[in-house]
Amino acid sequence: MSDHSKVHDLVARYPYMFEVEELAVYAGWIDPIQALCEEIHAQLEAGAWTFHFLQIKEKFGACRIYFSLGLRPTEPGTDVARQNLAHLKEHIGHRVEAAELECSSRCIVCGLGATPQRHGAEVAPPLCQQHEWSQGQPNPREIAPIPIPGPAGSLAGGSAAQHKQVPSSRNPGFTSDSEVELTRATMVREGLLIEPERLARSWGESVEALAQACKRKELFLLRVGGRDFYPAVFASLSKDEVHRINLELRGDDDAGKLIFWYRTHGGVRGQNLSQALRRGMVDRVLELALAWSEERGLVAIRSPKS
Numbered sequence: 038m039s040d041h042s043k044v045h046d047l048v049a050r051y052p053y054m055f056e057v058e059e060l061a062v063y064a065g066w067i068d069p070i071q072a073l074c075e076e077i078h079a080q081l082e083a084g085a086w087t088f089h090f091l092q093i094k095e096k097f098g099a100c101r102i103y104f105s106l107g108l109r110p111t112e113p114g115t116d117v118a119r120q121n122l123a124h125l126k127e128h129i130g131h132r133v134e135a136a137e138l139e140c141s142s143r144c145i146v147c148g149l150g151a152t153p154q155r156h157g158a159e160v161a162p163p164l165c166q167q168h169e170w171s172q173g174q175p176n177p178r179e180i181a182p183i184p185i186p187g188p189a190g191s192l193a194g195g196s197a198a199q200h201k202q203v204p205s206s207r208n209p210g211f212t213s214d215s216e217v218e219l220t221r222a223t224m225v226r227e228g229l230l231i232e233p234e235r236l237a238r239s240w241g242e243s244v245e246a247l248a249q250a251c252k253r254k255e256l257f258l259l260r261v262g263g264r265d266f267y268p269a270v271f272a273s274l275s276k277d278e279v280h281r282i283n284l285e286l287r288g289d290d291d292a293g294k295l296i297f298w299y300r301t302h303g304g305v306r307g308q309n310l311s312q313a314l315r316r317g318m319v320d321r322v323l324e325l326a327l328a329w330s331e332e333r334g335l336v337a338i339r340s341p342k343s
């Protein structure tokens with residue numbers, strides 16, 4: 038089974054764990070993460086819990102996994118439930134730490150045992166001898182991550198329906214503008230906005246190229262705490278489609294555009310844009326984007342080159 042199919046299979050089995058759209062794993066991490074998911078799923082089986090990963094990433098050469106675990110909104114929040122939740126959090130926390138350690142001692146490309154590499158002040162993730170990065174070769178750090186497609190992509194494959202889904206307290210798509218109450222800082226914390234370097238890595242281009250695309254209105258970014266962030270959803274989609282859709286979103290209301298990207302739309306059967314795009318509904322999404330600009334009286338500013 039290829040690494041990509043393994044990842045698809047994982048999402049199909051545990052769709053509720055992969056609600057956050059911009060997750061990516063190194064190929065070498067897949068096996069420990071698969072084992073982790075199996076254990077967590079078994080832990081949740083009998084309970085009244087919601088669980089999903091917030092972030093799975095490499096930091097200072099090591100694997101870092103962040104998750105959200107809570108009581109289902111339908112469950113009474115009794116003292117016993119809270120106590121059980123605390124125990125479960127601790128248990129899963131230990132298991133997550135073990136998986137982090139295991140991932141951090143594997144070659145990120147093939148999973149063979151290896152140790153993080155120190156280059157001056159920077160620590161790079163482990164690479165075995167065969168996959169050592171040599172000058173003039175593509176950086177394995179950039180080519181090894183496999184995007185996790187998110188539940189929508191795997192549901193299209195069909196096999197997810199037979200598995201139990203733990204309902205989550207977190208709404209995967211906003212249903213109206215007024216429901217977007219997350220502040221931008223929260224969006225950064227929740228992984229809905231990402232740093233330019235991350236988007237650049239996903240698309241295999243430079244941060245400067247992203248900035249140029251912003252000037253051409255093919256992209257937009259948001260400032261949070263004096264720093265630039267891109268919507269995380271872009272990283273999981275094709276650059277070309279993201280560019281085409283953003284070009285239809287006229288004007289400079291970048292916060293409004295962000296909402297447009299994350300909310301659900303009746304015009305694409307109640308899905309959000311990334312879900313619709315993964316189902317090949319790009320023409321329909323382009324129409325929605327144009328309608329968004331029309332509603333705001335912005336279509337007249339369409340530039341001749343687009």
Ligand SMILES: [Zn+2]
Pocket residue numbers: 144145146147148149164165166167168
């Ligand atoms: Zn290797």
